[in-house]
Amino acid sequence: MQRPGLYLVTLGCTFGVLCMVTVALTVAVDPYYIFGSPRWPGWNWLKPAAYNRVVAAKTYLLERVRPRTLLLGNSRIEVGFDPESPAWPAADRPVFNAGLSGRDLRISAKVLEDALAVPGLRHVLVGVDLFDFLKIDAAPAPPGPVDAGFEQDRMRVRPDLSPNPGRLLARVKDMFAATLTLDAVTDSFATLLAQHRAVAVTMTPHGFNPLDEYRAYAELHGIRDLFDQNQAEYAARFPRYPHPDYADPDRTPSFRSLREIITTARANDLDLTLMIYPYHAWVMDLLRQNGLWNSFEAWKRALVRVVAGLDPLQRVRIIDFSGYNQYTTEPVPAPGDIRSKVRWYWEPGHFRPALGERIIDRLYGGRDDGFGHDLTPATIDRVIMSIREQAGLASAMTVEGGAAAEAAIRPETSLSIRPSQP
Amino acid sequence: MLFNSYEFIFLFFPATITAYLLLGHGTLARGIVLVVASLVFYARWDARFLILLLGSIAMNYGIGVTLQRAMLAGRLRRADLFVALGVALNLGVLGVFKYASFAVENLNALTGTDLVISRIVLPLGISFFTFEQIGFLADLRRGAPYRLDLLRYAVFVSFFPRLVAGPILRYNEIVPQLEHDAAPRDPRADLAIGLSIFAIGLVKKSFFADGIAPFVSPSFNAAMSGQPVDFFAAWGGAIAYTCQLYFDFSGYSDMAIGAARCLGIRFPENFNSPYKSASIIEFWRRWHMTLSRFLRDYLYISLGGNRRGKARRYVNLMVTMLLGGFWHGANWTFLVWGTLHGCYLVVNHAWAAMAARSRALTVFHASVFGPAFGFVLTFLAVVVAWVFFRAPTLGAGLAMLGAMAGQHGAELPAAITWHLQSLAPVLAALGVRTGGSGTQFIDTWLWIGALLPIAFLAPNTQEILARARPTLERGPSRHGWPGGPAWAVAAGLAAFLGFLSVTRASAFLYWQF
Numbered sequence: 054m055q056r057p058g059l060y061l062v063t064l065g066c067t068f069g070v071l072c073m074v075t076v077a078l079t080v081a082v083d084p085y086y087i088f089g090s091p092r093w094p095g096w097n098w099l100k101p102a103a104y105n106r107v108v109a110a111k112t113y114l115l116e117r118v119r120p121r122t123l124l125l126g127n128s129r130i131e132v133g134f135d136p137e138s139p140a141w142p143a144a145d146r147p148v149f150n151a152g153l154s155g156r157d158l159r160i161s162a163k164v165l166e167d168a169l170a171v172p173g174l175r176h177v178l179v180g181v182d183l184f185d186f187l188k189i190d191a192a193p194a195p196p197g198p199v200d201a202g203f204e205q206d207r208m209r210v211r212p213d214l215s216p217n218p219g220r221l222l223a224r225v226k227d228m229f230a231a232t233l234t235l236d237a238v239t240d241s242f243a244t245l246l247a248q249h250r251a252v253a254v255t256m257t258p259h260g261f262n263p264l265d266e267y268r269a270y271a272e273l274h275g276i277r278d279l280f281d282q283n284q285a286e287y288a289a290r291f292p293r294y295p296h297p298d299y300a301d302p303d304r305t306p307s308f309r310s311l312r313e314i315i316t317t318a319r320a321n322d323l324d325l326t327l328m329i330y331p332y333h334a335w336v337m338d339l340l341r342q343n344g345l346w347n348s349f350e351a352w353k354r355a356l357v358r359v360v361a362g363l364d365p366l367q368r369v370r371i372i373d374f375s376g377y378n379q380y381t382t383e384p385v386p387a388p389g390d391i392r393s394k395v396r397w398y399w400e401p402g403h404f405r406p407a408l409g410e411r412i413i414d415r416l417y418g419g420r421d422d423g424f425g426h427d428l429t430p431a432t433i434d435r436v437i438m439s440i441r442e443q444a445g446l447a448s449a450m451t452v453e454g455g456a457a458a459e460a461a462i463r464p465e466t467s468l469s470i471r472p473s474q475p
Numbered sequence: 476m477l478f479n480s481y482e483f484i485f486l487f488f489p490a491t492i493t494a495y496l497l498l499g500h501g502t503l504a505r506g507i508v509l510v511v512a513s514l515v516f517y518a519r520w521d522a523r524f525l526i527l528l529l530g531s532i533a534m535n536y537g538i539g540v541t542l543q544r545a546m547l548a549g550r551l552r553r554a555d556l557f558v559a560l561g562v563a564l565n566l567g568v569l570g571v572f573k574y575a576s577f578a579v580e581n582l583n584a585l586t587g588t589d590l591v592i593s594r595i596v597l598p599l600g601i602s603f604f605t606f607e608q609i610g611f612l613a614d615l616r617r618g619a620p621y622r623l624d625l626l627r628y629a630v631f632v633s634f635f636p637r638l639v640a641g642p643i644l645r646y647n648e649i650v651p652q653l654e655h656d657a658a659p660r661d662p663r664a665d666l667a668i669g670l671s672i673f674a675i676g677l678v679k680k681s682f683f684a685d686g687i688a689p690f691v692s693p694s695f696n697a698a699m700s701g702q703p704v705d706f707f708a709a710w711g712g713a714i715a716y717t718c719q720l721y722f723d724f725s726g727y728s729d730m731a732i733g734a735a736r737c738l739g740i741r742f743p744e745n746f747n748s749p750y751k752s753a754s755i756i757e758f759w760r761r762w763h764m765t766l767s768r769f770l771r772d773y774l775y776i777s778l779g780g781n782r783r784g785k786a787r788r789y790v791n792l793m794v795t796m797l798l799g800g801f802w803h804g805a806n807w808t809f810l811v812w813g814t815l816h817g818c819y820l821v822v823n824h825a826w827a828a829m830a831a832r833s834r835a836l837t838v839f840h841a842s843v844f845g846p847a848f849g850f851v852l853t854f855l856a857v858v859v860a861w862v863f864f865r866a867p868t869l870g871a872g873l874a875m876l877g878a879m880a881g882q883h884g885a886e887l888p889a890a891i892t893w894h895l896q897s898l899a900p901v902l903a904a905l906g907v908r909t910g911g912s913g914t915q916f917i918d919t920w921l922w923i924g925a926l927l928p929i930a931f932l933a934p935n936t937q938e939i940l941a942r943a944r945p946t947l948e949r950g951p952s953r954h955g956w957p958g959g960p961a962w963a964v965a966a967g968l969a970a971f972l973g974f975l976s977v978t979r980a981s982a983f984l985y986w987q988f
Contacts, residue, residue: 054943054958057663063960064670067967068974075975234978235682 072233079232082241086110086258087231089117094248099255101247102240104262108160109227111151111260112167112207118259119173120149125161125314126180128154128262129330132399133409134178136259140410142417145176150260157185158310163205165314169321170209176324178416179314183329183345183352185307187294263406267399275391276399283400284335291343298348299355308359315363324368326416327356331374331408331424334382335401341444349375350437357433371428372416373436377443378424380408476519478673478730479681479977487516488734491635495738496662505653506626509634509738516635517599524598528633531568535561535608536628542615543623554616561612569605572597577805600639602802604632606769611646613773621646627653636734640727642745642765648947652740660739667958668943669737671966675936676729677973683926684723685976690715690919691865698874699867705911706885709878711919716865717858718926721750724763729936732946743768744937744946750857750930753849755819756827758857770799789824793817803864808872812863819856888913 054060083090084102087109092098103110115123122145124130130152141148151164161179168174206223210216217223231237247253252269256262271279302308311327318325332340340346353373360369375381386393397408415425426436476483491512499505518525538561545554570578572595579592611631615621627650637644694712697704704712728745735742749762759767775795781788793814800813830836839845859876866872877883884906887895890913895902934955937945941952956962 054661054664054667057661057667057958059960060667060958060963061663061670063963064667064967064970067964068970071968071971072974230978233975235975236978238975 075238076232079237079241082244083231084237084240084244085231086114086256087227089113092258096248097244099247099253100244101254102244103256104154104254105236105240106231107153107256109207109231110256111153111164113227114258114260115149115151115164115168116171118147118149119171120147120168121145121173122148122176122178123165123168123174124148124150124152124178124180124260125158125164126152126328127156127182127185128152129182129403130178130180131260132262132264133180133330133404133406134413135257135261135263135406135409137257137261138406138410138413140413145417148259152180152260154262157182157188158307158314162310162313162317163208165317166210166214167208169317174321174323176326177314177318178326178328179311180330181307181311181327181356183340183349184294186299186305186352187297187348188306189295189297190304190306261406264399264403271399273391275386275389276393276395277386277388277390279400280335280385280395280398281388283402284339287336287339287402291339291345294343294345296344296348297351299351302355302359308355311356311359312363315360315369318369319364326370326372327360328412328416329353329356329371329373329375329428331376331378331381331404331412333398333401333404334377335385337375337377337381337444346444353428353437354433357428357430361430367429373426373428373440374412374415374424376426376440379422380404380411380424476516478727478734479677479973481977482519484974484977487512487519488737492666492737502654503626506630509653510626510629513630513633513635513638517633517638520599520639521596527568527598527601528604531565531604531608532629532632534564535611535632536623536625538564539612539615539621539628540623542612543621546615546618558612558616562609565605565609569601571595572601574805603637603639603641603643606643606766606802607645608632610643610769610773613777614646619647622650634735634740636731636738637742640724640731641763642728642731642742643769644743644765648743649740662739664943665739666737667963668940668945669733669735670970671733671943671956671962672736672936672940672945673730673733674966674970674973675939676726676731676733677977678969679722679726679729681726681973681976683929684719684726687715687719687722687922687926690915690922691719693915694878695865695867695871695875698878699871701874703883704875704878705883705908706878706881707887707916708911708919709875711916711923713858713862713865713875713879714923714927715919717750717861718923718930720861720864721746721930722926725935732936736945741944741947744948746935747937748930748935750854750927751850752853753846754827754853755816755823755856758853759816759820766799766802770795774798785828789821792820792824796820807869808863808866811869811872812860815856815860815863819860884908886911888916891916 080088080090082097084097084100085106086100086103087106090097100110118136120136122136122141124134124136131150131154132152134148134150134152136146136148136150151161151168153160153164158179158181165177205211206217206219207227208217209220247255252265254262254266267279297305299305299308303312315325317323340349356371360371361367363369380397383395383397385395396405397411398404411419411424415421426432426439428436476487478484491508494512495505495508499508514525514528517528538557542554542557542561545551545557576592576595579590582588583590611621628646630653631644631646631649632638634644634649691712694704694708695716698709725746732742732745743765745764747761747764749758752758752761775791778791778794779787780791794817796817797810797813800809800811800816803809803812830840859879862875862879863869863872866875886908887902888911889909892899892902892907892909937949939955941949941955943956943958944952
């Protein structure tokens with residue numbers, strides 16, 4: 054070899070220059086919102102890759118937004134509430150949507166703890182979902198913090214709420230992972246390409262998923278197709294759920310996480326609202342058809358019990374948007390009808406931001422038109438009876454939803470409502 | 476510590492090279508630096524097993540010294556006893572750590588007993604350093620004039636670039652290179668060549684092998700859980716694993732060879748484009764060459780090799796491959812894999828003997844069709860055998876083979892059949908259904924389509940760097956890498972691509988053996 058020194062220098066320089074160019078590109082595009090780089094239309098306005106590192110993205114965004122109102126929950130929150138909607142009262146803005154698709158309250162509890170380290174937080178809206186509470190432990194859980202089952206290294210606090218000394222290193226790792234990795238490079242190019250597509254998935258800087266790809270799909274194939282696809286999936290899944298009576302709520306990880314949330318909120322004097330989602334009537338029908346109605350009611354009673362136990366002064370509000378009302382019974386277009394629109398729902402399990410705005414109105418003192426019932430020890434029986442009555446009245450109107458899922462329903466399940474547990 | 480980890484690339488390796496270049500003047504200093512670095516490297520995995528490693532080194536060195544004295548004194552029976560003792564002790568330790576659970580499990584199944592054995596952690600690299608030390612004792616018994624001292628021996632066994640997964644070395648391949656009077660070389664040239672080899676290995680492992688890895692598990696997992704796997708998914712999984720294993724292990728070998736070369740030490744070649752082979756005999760001359768060499772020199776030849784007639788030769792081949800398979804792991808799947816390759820080799824040798832006597836077969840072999848036929852047949856045979864190598868259980872392996880034979884029909888995703896509408900009648904006649912994940916199907920076959928041509932057609936690392944004499948076997952060459960600036964840029968690009976791919980260091984497949 055003639056000039057090994059020159060060879061080594063050239064090799065090193067090539068490596069170094071490529072690293073620098075890569076860092077410059079990935080920071081400028083900032084596909085995961087890690088760096089807070091400026092967003093430019095046509096360059097990095099849309100952020101499809103943010104969902105590849107969604108927990109990291111929302112952690113960093115939350116710090117930048119410094120929200121006064123925090124939204125916690127799963128995908129129903131994530132796609133159902135636009136934090137930049139004019140429906141939010143000016144005094145309660147900025148709002149941040151920390152809903153995380155496919156995650157349950159374990160992670161919501163940790164996000165809340167982390168959010169407390171950001172000054173200014175006053176209000177917390179938590180979406181509580183029956184389906185998260187259908188995971189029951191086989192044995193009582195050991196004492197101590199709930200394992201959130203996700204990467205907590207970047208959070209400000211450790212599971213025991215003490216300051217996290219590993220946070221700085223975790224953030225350096227995040228920055229490294231967002232720059233000098235193959236994923237970061239491919240996601241940066243995917244971000245650049247997405248700007249020029251007709252439709253792209255994105256996350257707004259306030260954590261909201263506008264679900265533009267659903268909008269585009271619905272325009273092409275009709276919203277009915279989305280309803281049918283998702284309903285079939287739910288219909289296949291529902292028969293596998295257990296039928297808990299919630300006699301011991303602490304056997305449910307989500308109840309334990311809910312306790313953490315309530316305790317944290319009360320200890321920090323936050324306004325906490327728990328919201329039961331407005332499932333579309335097709336989903337409510339599936340609950341009945343799969344014998345889950347008793348568990349649904351028992352779950353609500355357990356919610357009221359747990360909250361009353363932790364918050365005797367009733368400062369924590371539970372509001373129930375489920376049932377058969379003017380929104381949840383919105384008609385679905387007939388099969389083959391690709392023109393008719395649905396105003397309030399993307400599909401039976403996920404409501405649109407338009408319905409999110411109705412919920413915001415109701416939460417902030419809007420007119421009580423039968424949508425949203427406050428649940429307390431005093432009202433729980435009345436609300437449950439009221440929804441039972443609605444269910445009886447509404448079954449004819451929503452039988453189509455049941456028919457769509459008929460193939461996947463266990464033959465022994467009954468459409469009639471079994472007597473509720475006392 | 477993994478070669479493809481930031482800890483190795485940015486901390487351990489630069490520190491070791493720096494210490495070696497600054498302190499490594501003279502045999503003693505070089506040896507000390509290398510042993511210390513190697514022990515740190517091993518301890519990063521599990522410091523408890525340092526005792527095992529050091530104990531193994533001390534035991535074998537002691538037996539080796541005594542054995543050599545007996546040989547020099549002409550006391551051959553005593554020497555035989557020491558060889559037997561050394562082999563028994565080495566295999567005993569290996570047996571306890573690697574095969575005890577398997578033995579108890581099968582004993583329970585056979586006799587209906589309920590013996591329980593606590594879970595034993597397999598020490599990293601034990602299969603490799605056990606074989607090397609057995610080879611060392613056998614070489615001494617065969618009269619190898621090794622110059623023994625403990626430090627040299629410790630470097631031979633523990634040298635970190637090949638400590639945990641080979642290449643499997645002989646004592647005289649590494650120790651003479653440590654001597655202070657070894658042929659002087661320019662350390663910058665070694666570093667340049669070593670880094671270039673390492674960079675290629677890193678790309679093969681982190682970009683190619685880890686890139687195709689996600690498309691292996693779905694079909695094998697489905698077969699394991701009893702789900703039906705269709706024809707294309709089964710072949711996709713099996714061929715993807717064929718690619719993954721080659722790029723993973725040959726990438727590891729390149730990184731080991733490159734890391735050693737950065738320290739001025741040449742290793743033997745371990746891979747020579749095995750999937751280009753036109754026969755199974757050729758495959759075993761190209762795949763994991765140092766293991767093949769070990770099995771040939773210390774097992775096959777010890778069993779009598781081809782000196783005791785054709786029938787005995789075939790038996791020796793079968794036994795060698797069976798034990799070679801079992802060396803990979805305590806599982807019936809590895810025994811089946813070894814048996815399959817034993818059968819392949821027997822058939823291949825029998826065919827070669829027949830072809831030598833047949834004029835028609837000689838003509839066929841000399842034509843373009845002979846090698847082409849051999850190439851396709853060899854590759855298919857290797858893929859089928861890899862199914863058992865990868866499958867967690869015999870049942871899963873058989874299920875995969877059934878699926879590859881079309882037991883559960885064939886399925887193409889709608890995105891493909893939509894483009895093949897003109898062939899719809901043909902597909903229907905063949906029983907090809909529409910269904911399955913389009914993304915999974917397309918990505919699997921795209922990866923296979925990208926990697927197989929590289930394995931089949933591209934020059935390998937040793938060929939690319941032939942002019943730099945990358946391995947012990949490679950003599951001076953006028954071909955390949957001239958080491959100019961353009962090559963430095965290419966090596967920098969390879970290093971960059973490999974580095975980018977090290978997002979999450981994944982273990983090398985052969986580390987489990």
